[in-house]
Amino acid sequence: MKIIVCIKQVPDAKDVRLDPVTNTLAREGVQSIMNPYDQHALEEAVRLKEVHGGEVVAVTMGPPQAEEMLRLAISCGADTVVLVSDRAFAGADTWATSYTLEKALKKIGDYDLILCGKQAIDGDTAQVGPGLATRLGIPFVTCVQKVREATATGLVMERMMDDGYDVVAADFPLLATVVKDINEPRVPSLKGKMKAKKAEIITLSAADIGADTTCIGLPGSPTKVVDVFPPPARGERAVLEGSIDEQIEQLVDKLVPYL
Ligand SMILES: Cc1cc2nc3c(=O)[nH]c(=O)nc-3n(C[C@H](O)[C@H](O)[C@H](O)COP(=O)(O)OP(=O)(O)OC[C@H]3O[C@@H](n4cnc5c(N)ncnc54)[C@H](O)[C@@H]3O)c2cc1C
Numbered sequence: 437m438k439i440i441v442c443i444k445q446v447p448d449a450k451d452v453r454l455d456p457v458t459n460t461l462a463r464e465g466v467q468s469i470m471n472p473y474d475q476h477a478l479e480e481a482v483r484l485k486e487v488h489g490g491e492v493v494a495v496t497m498g499p500p501q502a503e504e505m506l507r508l509a510i511s512c513g514a515d516t517v518v519l520v521s522d523r524a525f526a527g528a529d530t531w532a533t534s535y536t537l538e539k540a541l542k543k544i545g546d547y548d549l550i551l552c553g554k555q556a557i558d559g560d561t562a563q564v565g566p567g568l569a570t571r572l573g574i575p576f577v578t579c580v581q582k583v584r585e586a587t588a589t590g591l592v593m594e595r596m597m598d599d600g601y602d603v604v605a606a607d608f609p610l611l612a613t614v615v616k617d618i619n620e621p622r623v624p625s626l627k628g629k630m631k632a633k634k635a636e637i638i639t640l641s642a643a644d645i646g647a648d649t650t651c652i653g654l655p656g657s658p659t660k661v662v663d664v665f666p667p668p669a670r671g672e673r674a675v676l677e678g679s680i681d682e683q684i685e686q687l688v689d690k691l692v693p694y695l
Contacts, residue, residue, distance in 0.1 A: 437490035437586070439481040439549045442537060442568070443474040443509060445502040446558045470505045473553025475512075477614045479621040480583065481551050482513030488586055491515045493544060497525055497536050503637050511624035511632040518544060522642040527654035530559065534567030536652050539645040541572065548608040549591070554579055554615050562613070569611035576611040577604050581618050 448467040470478075481492045494509035496502050497520040506517035520540040528536065541547070550572075552565035562578070569576035577595055585592040590607035596615050606612075624632070642652060650656060674690065676683035 437484060437488045437549065438493070438547045439484060439490065439551060440493045440495055440541060440544065440547045441474065441478045441481045441509075441514065442550065442552045442564070443478060443494050443496050443505065444471040444553070444556045445469070445496060445498050445505045446471045446556055468501065468505070470508055471553050471556045471558075473555060473557075473614065473616065475553075475621040476616050476618050477551040477553050478509055478512055478514065479619045480614055481549075482622075483619065484549075484583065484586055485513070485515075490548075493518065493547070495520065495537070495540060495544070497521070497528070497533060497540070499526075506637055507632040507635060508624065510635045511628035512622060513628065516638065517635065518638045518640060520640045520645065522647075522652075524642045524647075524649060524653050527657060528652060529657035529659035530561050530563035530567055531658055532652050532656035534564050534571055535656065536642075536645070536647060537564070537568050538571040539647050540640055541568075543640060543645045546609075550574075550609070550611040552611065552613045554613045565611060565613040572609075572611070574609045574611055575606050576613070577606055578613045580612045580614045583618075 445468045448469050478492070478494060484490075485492050492514045493516045494506060494514040495518045496506060498505075500519070500521055502519055502521070506514075506519055509517055518540065520536060525532075525536055541550070550568070552568070554565075555562035556564070566576055566578060577593055579596040580593045581596040581601060582594040583591055584594060584603065590605060590610065591612070592603065592605045593612060594601040595604050596617065642649060676686045678686070
């Protein structure tokens with residue numbers, strides 16, 4: 437089974453900064469981590485490989501510093517890692533990101549399964565997975581919480597829903613986005629870290645993937661972030677103290693004037 441995992445490097449939530457000129461996230465010199473959902477996607481790919489054999493390829497579109505995250509992916513069980521990197525990709529919205537990943541995956545060649553995280557903790561749109569599958573013309577299942585069965589031709593999965601889950605079967609090639617409930621990511625082994633140190637990082641530029649320069653980066657992004665600002669502080673807040681009964685009484689007192 438050949439599994440491609442799309443992983444994104446995101447600013448560590450404690451260190452989010454904005455580029456005041458482009459209104460996009462500053463990524464240079466910022467503490468970065470592997471998007472937490474993608475760690476679960478990578479773990480699921482490695483577990484499927486351990487049972488069914490095959491290869492796990494981790495792919496990221498990002499700046500050169502994303503190499504560090506790809507080495508972490510190797511230490512967690514990925515066999516091959518691909519950095520899709522070019523200054524021309526900067527400022528991409530989800531439309532341009534899914535286009536770039538589509539071109540990169542077509543360059544990488546055949547696969548059975550693509551795994552993505554449900555969403556990235558910075559852009560938070562959850563759009564890239566479904567967008568990429570649509571561009572590749574393959575079926576996709578979002579919010580997968582469990583892979584019940586894997587055969588040579590496809591998967592049976594549980595898709596998380598508000599009121600429980602659906603059981604969904606789909607044939608390869610397919611794309612699935614995963615939620616955190618699907619597994620507990622492993623901690624990199626010493627052997628894995630050693631392998632990661634020596635690992636080759638395959639790097640693909642815009643030219644290498646045959647990208648149309650009008651479809652990538654800021655020029656290729658129909659979505660323009662025109663302004664980013666913290667939400668306005670809401671009205672006066674009150675913390676209710678005491679036993680439940682006392683708190684209910686205080687709450688009623690506060691609500692009565694509004695009735
Ligand atoms: C605060 C903020 C708000 C934004 N709002 C928007 C918006 O409203 N609309 C818009 O189009 N763009 C928006 N962007 C830009 C958006 O972050 C980028 O387009 C980004 O590359 C992909 O979108 P996402 O972060 O929402 O990822 P999601 O769609 O949430 O990511 C889902 C999954 O796709 C895969 N993936 C995502 N990016 C990559 C990558 N670079 N390499 C490999 N795999 C990847 C991962 O598996 C990830 O778990 C915003 C960015 C920021 C920082």
